[in-house]
Amino acid sequence: MADDHSKATQAAVRERNLTSALQLVLSGSGTATRASIARRTGLTSATVSSLLSGLLADGLVLEGQRAESTGGKRATTLQIDPSRHVLLSVIVQPGLVRGAVVNLLGSEVTSLSQKPVTPGAIEDVQLVVRRLVAATTARVVAVGVQVPGIADGPLIRESVQLGWSDVNLSDALRDIVDAPVHLVNDADAEALADYATSDQFGANQMFVSLSTGVGAAFIVDGSLLAGAAHRAGEIGHVPVLFGPDAPLCACGNRGCLEEVVSVTSLVGLPHGTDLESVDVVALASTQESRERIAFGARVLARALLLVGAALDVPNVVLGGTAPELGDEFIGHLRAEAARHTVRAAMPLSFRYAKVALEQPFRGAAQHALQSTLGVSWAL
Incomplete structure (x- = not known):
């Protein structure tokens, strides 16, 4: 013994x-x-x-x-060696499933996408992974799958956007790729990628991803905060508007933050729209959208003041499709946060993320790399 x-x-x-x-x-x-x-x-x-x-x-x-x-x-x-081993990175969204082969230096080798017939169909994820496997002759070290929902080991505990509950995505991909599958929440993946490529905000920051939904991730003292049940950052379905006139959310409640500040809501698009296929910049410039953007920014800033004070994390990075909303949106956020300073709390600072738009597959790939080989592309 x-x-x-x-x-x-x-x-x-x-x-x-x-x-x-x-x-x-x-x-x-x-x-x-x-x-x-x-x-x-x-x-x-x-x-x-x-x-x-x-x-x-x-x-x-x-x-x-x-x-x-x-x-x-x-x-x-x-x-x-960038050629003999690779990672697969998959991004699952209601209106689009995207995937890429990424080498161990973090560079994208090839990418592809699949528009689902039915949002949340597991078959579309399987098809994308199957096509990625066929696109490389290198050994697949690991697969990172980024989803809008609660990732807990091999399970997606819940994804309101995809309509998933306790879905074992690892099992669904087992016969397609001979490599470990690591699931990661979309905001967590974006936060990991941004933190690894920028030291502008230091080791304590709040990452808020706005796209078809709303999610957050918190990096505290350089580490990603998971929470008691891997649900840290699930702020999208917190009610922020009340009463019978509050907008109905896909989760069944009214007035959720997601219904007010998701990019689809801000530019007047239906829930689950594929944002890759529309001109968000043009839509955001209309008068109706500008009014929604101003209102949504006020609501989001007030919500983040509370979160920032509770965690003592004053730096806010805005990712997802939010950077396409431009200077006006982030300007409203800064103005509203400055207008309602919180005594004894540090003032909030805001910036847009870059890596999510420039290298969208990097976050899930880094999560898979860290989980499998224990190394990262961090600065």
């Missing part, structure tokens, strides 16, 4: 050291060497060489060019 425990401990230590070495190669962007990894980790040169031999044999790492000489023999640099 003691020997078994010792072996398990040794295996855990080696796994941790492998992860550290792989992260340093990834973060080094082609400049890491065996000697630099030994210095950074405190491991012996022999241990580092052993670890890297395994990573090289697995095809995760490549030997690169010779590093600059420091007086002795020039060391060989190490880099991630």
Whole structure:
């Protein structure tokens, strides 16, 4: 029994050291060497060489060019192999299912989309994954699936937008791809991607995703906040308008935040519209939309004042399709938050996210990478 425990401990230590070495190669962007990894980790040169031999044999790492000489023999640099292993990233929305093959450096290799006949059909997700598998000859390390709902292990506990309840998406994809499937809430995925590519707001920020729905994610001291039941950030179905005239939400309640500040609501589109197929910028410029945008911004700012004060997280990043609403929307948010300052709380700061529009598949891919190999593309 003691020997078994010792072996398990040794295996855990080696796994941790492998992860550290792989992260340093990834973060080094082609400049890491065996000697630099030994210095950074405190491991012996022999241990580092052993670890890297395994990573090289697995095809995760490549030997690169010779590093600059420091007086002795020039060391060989190490880099991630971008061709032999890939990630699949899938974004599920009511009106569109998108997918991409992403290499281990975070670059998109190929992408495709599928417009569902019925919103929330599992078959459309399966078809997209099947097409992605067929589009690459590399080994799929992991699959990241981004959904508008509560992700809990292999289950989507609930997605009002997709009409899902306790859906096991991992089981649905098991016969299609031989790789672990990792599910992630859409706001969480966007927050991870944005945080990894920008240090503008530091380690404490609130990410609010506005598209066909509304969701939030909270990064506190550099870590994503999950909550007691993986439901942190589910603010879309909190009532903010009351009375019989409040708009009816898809969840069955009236006056939910989603019915007031989702981008579809702000520009007057039906619930579940595929926002990729419409000109949000043009729709947002109409007088009717501008009035809805001004009102929605006031409602959202007041809601975020409470959340920001409760969590002591004063930095708000707006993602999803929100950046397409432009300066007017974020200007209203700033003005409303400044108009109602909260005593003893830090004032809110707002900015738009960039990565969700420029690299939409990065968040789910990073979640899959972190969950499977324990490394990330963070700064």
